[in-house]
Amino acid sequence: xxxxxxxxxxxxxxxxxxxxxxxxxxxxxxxxxxxxxxxxxxxxxxxxxxxxxxxxxxxxxxxxxxxxxxxxxxxxxxxxxxxxxxxxxxxxxxxxxxxxxxxxxxxxxxxxxxxxxxxxxxxxxxxxxxxxxxxxxxxxxxxxxxx
Numbered sequence: 001x002x003x004x005x006x007x008x009x010x011x012x013x014x015x016x017x018x019x020x021x022x023x024x025x026x027x028x029x030x031x032x033x034x035x036x037x038x039x040x041x042x043x044x045x046x047x048x049x050x051x052x053x054x055x056x057x058x059x060x061x062x063x064x065x066x067x068x069x070x071x072x073x074x075x076x077x078x079x080x081x082x083x084x085x086x087x088x089x090x091x092x093x094x095x096x097x098x099x100x101x102x103x104x105x106x107x108x109x110x111x112x113x114x115x116x117x118x119x120x121x122x123x124x125x126x127x128x129x130x131x132x133x134x135x136x137x138x139x140x141x142x143x144x145x146x147x
Contacts, residue, residue, distance in 0.1 A: 031055040032092045032110060032146040033069070040096060040103040042066055042076040044122045050074070054094070054108055054146075064108065064117060080117035083107055088114050092146035097139040099128040111146070 031053045038049050050068050057063040057077060067075035093116075095107035104125045109116035121129070132139055 032094075032108070034092075034094050034144050034146045036094070036144060038103050040105055041122060041124065042105045042119065043078040044124060045076045047074055047076060061117060064119075066105070078105070079120050080108070081120065083116050083118035085109050085114055085116055088112060094144045094146060096142040096144070097125070098142055099125075099132060099139050102128065103142065106141075 032055070033051065033053050035051050036047075036049055039046055040049075041047070047066070047068070050070055052066050052068055054064055054066045057065050062079055062081070063077060064080055065075060065077050089109055089111055092111040093107075093109045094105065095109070096103045097106045098104075102124075104122070105119050106121075107116055107118045129139065
């Protein structure tokens with residue numbers, strides 16, 4: 001009987017710890033960092049290459065903020081929608097779509113999660129996507145690991 005109670009208490013404790021860790025990873029202000037080696041666009045704003053932090057703006061996962069670590073003036077807020085990862089990633093990733101020399105932030109995935117956030121494409125990206133489709137070319141997908 002003691003073993004069953006101990007086993008149940010241990011299982012319950014582990015569930016609480018895992019739940020708390022998951023909740024912490026989803027809190028506003030929990031940041032993902034990445035070094036982005038190229039200029040890129042977010043919601044129509046071009047940001048220069050550099051070190052960036054991505055975090056949620058509010059309790060809702062829809063709004064994200066990307067800001068430069070070195071220059072507080074370089075930042076952009078953008079709306080997202082849920083997107084499913086191809087598999088659970090051990091590390092976080094930021095996905096960009098490349099059209100020629102133009103890079104657009106596309107998706108953000110936290111490590112250990114099956115779902116991520118997809119940025120709503122800007123007018124310029126939608127235009128480049130249509131041009132690529134009419135030329136029968138595909139945009140290149142570029143993935144960067146976060147830390």
